[in-house]
Amino acid sequence: MATVFRFPDVGEGIHEGRVVEWLVRVGDQVRRDQALVKVETDKAVVELPSPEPGPIGRLHAETGQTIHVGDPLVTIGDAGEQPSGEPAPTDGRPEAKAIPPDRAAGHTPAPHRVLRAPATPHTRVLARRLGVDIEAVQGTGPGGRITDDDVQAAHSAAAAPAPQPVALPRLEPSPRPPSALEERVPMTHLRKVIAQAMQTSSQTAAAVTHVDEADVTELYAWYKELKPQVEQSGVRFTILPFFLKAATVALKTHPLLNASIDEERGEIVYKRFYHIGIAVDTPEGLIVPVIREADTKSVVAIAGEINDVAARARERKLNLDEIRGGTFTITNMGPLGGVFATPIIHQPEVAILGMHAIKDRPVVVDGEIVIRKMMYLSVTFDHRIIDGAEAGRFMNDMVALVSNPKLLMARI
């Protein structure tokens, strides 16, 4: 019996992806769990493993094509066999929404819906909830009926080969002839995702930026002193982990900046956990891996984790779970120079901290001009729920913490 493997629900919120590369060809004999295809979704490229062994009968999507969750990807089984439960062919247009067969005009729709995989309405609902394609489940009940247990088993099986490896996408060559005056390059999926996220953010949040400066001479000295020791363990040490730590301390005192808005219900959702996103610049675009429960980790542990995720972000080998679920973001623009910038809030968070270049500047201390390590800090916040005064208080706290590492130590 041939089976149709459909683009599965690979994780929360992902509806579509783009076929980056087929790893098999029609006629290939595949093993269970052998990688079939690379699909670019959200911010990761996912390799989809084969749900069962058998010959590849048909590839339903072409390289570069956008596919939606539930669309057929590949038929496993003899090419000549009638695939089980395959809906009316979509004449190669996967974007065209599948219309239920008995919607078709006339009285000879094929195949009849009665011929769908047998299951009770209750079991069908369960399959929908678990994101299991019931047509692909083998029923163990009487007459091949699919039971709740069958659906649960299919769900657990699909969940097992979890962490999806990530690989570099290829830029599709432009279909248009190159012109002398302009060049058209299709936006990568990642670029589209970023574009969408940025647009949504700027349309959703009432964003305001507050900037202050901090004297980080002392913190900088600590950092310089620790650096050689920490780096003996092979971890590249920067000053960023201190800021991450300081941010979790300040957020605990100012929980509104670690919240989100449930517009639907008109509620503010305070997060009692501190998953801090770190903006990472990669050749394909911005990726924001999340350091989970940063408040519970040491500065050195955070340094190690940042090293790891930043490297994998650049290779696009992050798991989807590692780029989701942040509660607050920090973007370090110091290395890029400039005085300060106004970062955009990472939805659905409500605030983002910008770190800017640390520079030697003359400042007046106790009536004398001295040279200190100075830096600008900016916080862009969503004025819908955070008033300027609260953002200011958060910033004062941040400045105090990074200007005085002893205070930071005391409050960790």
Next chain:
Amino acid sequence: MVVGTLSRACDVAVLGGGPGGYAAAIRLGQSGKDVVLIEERATLGGVCLNEGCIPNKALGHAADLVADTKAAGPMGLSFGTPSVDMVRLVKWKDGVVQRLTKGVQFLAEKANVEVVHGHAVFAGPRVLRVETGAGMGEITFKHAVIATGSSPVELPGLPFDGKRIIGPREALSPGELHGRVAVIGGGYIGLGLASTYAKLGSKVSVVESTASLLWYLDPEVGDTLKRRMEKLGVSFMLSNRAEAFDDGTGFLTVVDASGNRSQAPADVIIVAAGRQANTGGIGLDAAGVATDARGFITVNERLETSAAGVHAIGDVTGGPLLAHKAYREAKVVAGVIMGEPMALDNVVIPGIVFTDPEVAWVGMSEKDARDAGMDVLTGTFPLRASGGALALNAPEGFVKTVADAATKRILGVFAVGRGVTELISKAGLAIEMGALLDDVTAVMEPHPTMSEALLESAEAALGTAIHVVQG
């Protein structure tokens, strides 16, 4: 909504207050969404409550009483010649309709649905313009549900005049009992009306362009129905198309397949020759909603149209134009809008015809299944062998069950007979549950009832029926 001045923003705007629209609005209102329901007629309930299912069933029931009393002679009962006071009958029917439409209005209010009586037109992807008696208003929405339903198709040679050339609506509110009635269209609406009128005492003829009735079902269905309706005095002009009606002479011209014309006298012509989607002039282009070639809105299993955030349900999406389809789709669309992983997963949509005898079916016919290349088992149980049917003086009809020979899974059930529109719901449940023949035959059916016929037909498919001779 403040008409003429302000615009009203809401979570969900529902266009049309028929079975699809009002059910979706109530379910969404119950779930806490801010819902505006826009209906252009004065009452809720759409075609179904106001001028379709309910009036049809009410008049049909009255007609059954007349026919039953006429047929009660052999039981030793006589009532004299029944007389029909059409004005009072229609008034009674209107009372039933009013109770229901008021009930729906009440339920909508209790679910915090704001009902706006007016005509809605999309002005953009997220905005509707609503014209009410009091002026213009604007409604912006996050989601819209199009449930504007369908209306009867007008035939070229037979334009509706509301008096002698009428549609189902007028046919269900007649001012008097018409003498000679020609029904154009042998679909479920036309046949139901023909049955009702014939039993109330009209001389009815049915003009139908195909060669047999309900040809897309099991052929036995149409044959049985035709025999019984002819007994009721209905004459059939099959393979004929109605061409024109001469108001002066009172003659209807029909043309057969070879182009021969003939004429039939008629006082009233009821045109029930198909229905069209109410999708014209409601700004679908502005909303970006695509339709098929026949004007029905194209939707997927989650009832999403080509425009994000815009859904469509009920008759306007095509397929079988039936209220229970609209009701189910209403609940699915409400779930989808609430963010639940729902879809229209039903495998059968029961078909029903309120004729005498009734016709009902679910799933695949024997022919469907054979065309799909399957090996099938079939079992037919004639109602003349049913104690329940004979005791009701209703021996016409049968129940036929179709199953997959390999798995014994039930694929379809086709029934003709009194009350089979109730019996079919059990067959629908069986198929939705993926039932095998055994699942039906191993259940006790209350005796004596029509439902026993379903059990017997399933047994016949297995070759084990008690009450028919097994060959």
